[in-house]
Amino acid sequence: MTHVLETRNLVRDYHIAGGIFRKGRTIHAVKGISLAVDQGKTLAIVGESGCGKSTLARMITMIDAPTAGDMLIDGQKVDIAKEGLTPEMRRKVQIVFQNPYGTLNPRKKIGDILMEPLVINTSMKRDERQDRAMAMLKKVGLDEKHFGRYPHMFSGGQRQRVAIARALMLSPRLLVLDEPVSALDLSVQAQVLNLLADLQDEFQLTYVFISHDLSVVRYIADDVMVMYYGEAVEYGTREEVFSDPKHAYTKTLFSATPRADVESIKARLARKNAA
Amino acid sequence: MSLLEVENLVVEFQTASGPFRAVDGVSLRVNAGEVLAIVGESGSGKSVSMLAAMGLLPWTAKVTADKLQFDGRNLLGMSASERRKIVGKDMAMIFQEPIASLNPCFTVGFQIEEVLKVHEKLGKAARRARAIELFSAVGIPNPEDRLGHFPHQMSGGQCQRVMIAIALACNPKLLIADEPTTALDVTIQKQILDLLMRLQAERGMGLIIITHNMGVVAETADRVIVQYKGRKIEEADVLSLFESPKSAYTRALLSALPDNATGDRLPTIADLLSDEQIFEGAVR
Ligand SMILES: Nc1ncnc2c1ncn2[C@@H]1O[C@H](COP(=O)(O)OP(=O)(O)OP(=O)(O)O)[C@@H](O)[C@H]1O
Ligand SMILES: Nc1ncnc2c1ncn2[C@@H]1O[C@H](COP(=O)(O)OP(=O)(O)OP(=O)(O)O)[C@@H](O)[C@H]1O
Ligand SMILES: [Mg+2]
Ligand SMILES: [Mg+2]
Numbered sequence: 022m023t024h025v026l027e028t029r030n031l032v033r034d035y036h037i038a039g040g041i042f043r044k045g046r047t048i049h050a051v052k053g054i055s056l057a058v059d060q061g062k063t064l065a066i067v068g069e070s071g072c073g074k075s076t077l078a079r080m081i082t083m084i085d086a087p088t089a090g091d092m093l094i095d096g097q098k099v100d101i102a103k104e105g106l107t108p109e110m111r112r113k114v115q116i117v118f119q120n121p122y123g124t125l126n127p128r129k130k131i132g133d134i135l136m137e138p139l140v141i142n143t144s145m146k147r148d149e150r151q152d153r154a155m156a157m158l159k160k161v162g163l164d165e166k167h168f169g170r171y172p173h174m175f176s177g178g179q180r181q182r183v184a185i186a187r188a189l190m191l192s193p194r195l196l197v198l199d200e201p202v203s204a205l206d207l208s209v210q211a212q213v214l215n216l217l218a219d220l221q222d223e224f225q226l227t228y229v230f231i232s233h234d235l236s237v238v239r240y241i242a243d244d245v246m247v248m249y250y251g252e253a254v255e256y257g258t259r260e261e262v263f264s265d266p267k268h269a270y271t272k273t274l275f276s277a278t279p280r281a282d283v284e285s286i287k288a289r290l291a292r293k294n295a296a
Numbered sequence: 297m298s299l300l301e302v303e304n305l306v307v308e309f310q311t312a313s314g315p316f317r318a319v320d321g322v323s324l325r326v327n328a329g330e331v332l333a334i335v336g337e338s339g340s341g342k343s344v345s346m347l348a349a350m351g352l353l354p355w356t357a358k359v360t361a362d363k364l365q366f367d368g369r370n371l372l373g374m375s376a377s378e379r380r381k382i383v384g385k386d387m388a389m390i391f392q393e394p395i396a397s398l399n400p401c402f403t404v405g406f407q408i409e410e411v412l413k414v415h416e417k418l419g420k421a422a423r424r425a426r427a428i429e430l431f432s433a434v435g436i437p438n439p440e441d442r443l444g445h446f447p448h449q450m451s452g453g454q455c456q457r458v459m460i461a462i463a464l465a466c467n468p469k470l471l472i473a474d475e476p477t478t479a480l481d482v483t484i485q486k487q488i489l490d491l492l493m494r495l496q497a498e499r500g501m502g503l504i505i506i507t508h509n510m511g512v513v514a515e516t517a518d519r520v521i522v523q524y525k526g527r528k529i530e531e532a533d534v535l536s537l538f539e540s541p542k543s544a545y546t547r548a549l550l551s552a553l554p555d556n557a558t559g560d561r562l563p564t565i566a567d568l569l570s571d572e573q574i575f576e577g578a579v580r
Binding site for chain 1: 441478512534
């Protein structure tokens with residue numbers, strides 16, 4: 022079976038231009054990542070802030086071209102630098118960005134934002150587009166009354182859900198989610214994670230899920246990759262990574278997770294009173 | 297006297313479908329050296345109530361309160377220019393969407409030095425030194441280099457740390473941190489929380505943390521307010537809240553952790569409770 026997504030030694034460098042007093046510099050953001058995800062599966066990517074997760078996501082979703090390395094979608098090699106992107110390819114792969122506010126046009130109403138991908142990519146009638154958009158809005162836990170509102174009228178978590186709804190409008194095959202639930206409270210987070218799981222069952226969707234929340238990763242992932250300074254330092258099934266973390270960074274991740282039990286609170290308050 | 301005192305705060309937005317009450321009579325107070333956590337579900341008015349206190353809401357918002365006082369001064373009767381001298385200096389906020397609140401057209405170094413210029417009257421070299429000091433305090437690697445970067449050249453978590461550095465630039469008396477660590481992995485989250493707690497202890501800074509992460513609440517807060525649909529549902533010291541939550545909503549909130557998933561479904565509040573059950577016994 023061919024993988025929905027495969028990358029081989031993907032590399033991305035950024036060049037920072039120098040100034041009068043400064044030399045130009047190159048940042049090696051992603052240093053040779055190889056991965057494969059099968060249909061209906063979820064790969065979770067975790068890693069320290071700045072380790073190259075979003076950069077990898079932008080390459081997978083064909084927004085940025087890799088500096089080196091290959092990428093295959095459904096077994097087909099893609100090279101946006103050389104051949105550009107077919108509309109079919111563009112529909113297949115969608116992304117939910119880390120920063121939803123920056124990617125929602127502030128002058129457009131939510132309904133139009135949701136219908137826009139359908140306008141561009143399909144010949145669907147207005148009524149049908151509207152029905153689809155309305156249904157999706159409800160799926161992510163928002164209301165009909167939100168249809169005519171502008172992005173600034175939403176809370177952080179509500180905007181995040183709009184971004185997820187928009188990415189789902191074209192029924193993609195591969196969905197890359199860059200920290201999709203980190204801004205959400207637990208209840209809405211549960212709602213969105215349940216929704217993603219339902220859609221995966223229904224349409225055999227494939228996810229690349231970037232997160233730094235280990236409890237979420239443990240819940241949603243089939244495979245887990247841990248990135249550190251642009252490299253994959255750990256890559257395996259969820260059970261392998263969680264039961265037997267190999268890399269020092271993964272171990273630190275486990276130990277730095279805040280604890281919400283009464284004993285830890287008592288210990289902290291005792292330390293505070295002693296100081 | 298409390299550092300910030302808010303009584304019966306109401307915020308209404310004019311929308312196409314009529315007025316919408318985002319905050320419905322919330323009262324709260326924070327003392328110097330105290331950490332207050334505000335938790336509650338998405339859309340419950342956490343950000344809006346704090347933006348109202350800062351005077352940063354758009355004109356479509358109607359803000360009323362019986363009392364809105366900071367450091368002994370009445371914010372309600374104050375002129376806009378007087379308020380600007382306080383906001384961003386003595387009363388600072390880390391905004392929920394860090395990338396959106398940085399100006400894409402200027403380097404991050406320029407943006408932090410601008411704040412120091414306006415409020416602190418430092419010379420050029422001193423401003424730069426202070427900016428570097430702040431960047432390293434929030435864990436931005438190679439701070440001297442990074443000063444020359446534009447926001448889009450930095451990762452999500454790096455932008456969030458820039459925002460934190462800007463908020464801390466003028467040694468605020470009160471810091472309102474709106475989901476300050478959502479874009480950060482747990483190791484850097486720990487570093488940031490340790491920094492905030494240290495500043496709060498050393499300088500007696502008052503700190504309000506808005507978060508949905510109960511782990512963060514457990515590790516930082518002295519007191520906790522639980523909010524739902526613009527109203528305060530429960531207020532308690534941190535230990536009581538975790539040990540014996542009074543409201544059904546708080547109990548549900550604590551049980552919605554992914555760790556508590558049963559089978560392959562995560563529990564949502566709506567699975568567990570109705571609105572009536574939530575508001576029952578709500579505090580004012
Ligand atoms: N356009 C750019 N120009 C220069 N450097 C960049 C650019 N985009 C990202 N970088 C750098 O590349 C590195 C990786 O960034 P990336 O956004 O991929 O990190 P990340 O893993 O997504 O982090 P976070 O969890 O904080 O979002 C960072 O050091 C960042 O500063
Ligand atoms: N400018 C506005 N016009 C109309 N409604 C608004 C406006 N700004 C916010 N709201 C509404 O006010 C309510 C409270 O928003 P707020 O941003 O305070 O939520 P929050 O508790 O911070 O949620 P989150 O955890 O998702 O950030 C939401 O229902 C939101 O849609
Ligand atoms: Mg990122
Ligand atoms: Mg908010």
